Amino acid sequence: MTTTATTMTNQIYQPLEEFPPSNGSQSNSANTCSSQQQLVINMDDGREYYNARMSDYFAWSLWNFFFFNYFCLGFVATVFSIKSRDHKYLKDYVLAKKYSKIALGLNIACLVLFVISIGGIIFALICFIEFIINNMQVNAH
Structure with missing residues (x-):
């Protein structure tokens, strides 16, 4: 499982699990696509x-x-x-x-x-x- 952090307006987003899931195997710690972007949604703005x-x-x-x-x-x-x-x-x-x-x-x-x-x-x-x-x-x- 990879842990990445993205900050947006002093908020930190840390995914709890890898997305997309790697079919139950925890040994695949690297994402298959290196150009993935993370999306942070501020719920107060919505x-x-x-x-x-x-x-x-x-x-x-x-x-x-x-x-x-x-x-x-x-x-x-x-x-x-x-x-x-x-x-x-x-x-x-x-x-x-x-x-x-x-x-x-x-x-x-x-x-x-x-x-x-x-x-x-x-x-x-x-x-x-x-x-x-x-x-x-x-x-x-």
Whole structure:
């Protein structure tokens, strides 16, 4: 088994076993290919890259704040979106994700209330128009 060390940002990588395996024989201590390169992966960078793409739903929150602000849910969603963006900037991804989920839930609640209210308005208009048409027919006779 060969032991090699590669340093990258003050981290040392030492393989535990030879790769590719030499079919169980430990006598082959030299690698078959002398041009092999070692790959060191810094897991913290991968985590930051994954979390850097996390959405804070700020644009949707602003839209809800200005146009569908039922029970001030749009305002509260905007506040949580800003808090999520601040924690994302500070690289506190746990709280950023938590606030992002709260903002998403509040934005969905605003959207559902908007759809229900539009449906109610359409239903009320249809009933009103039908009432007017029926009154006109009764008065015509």
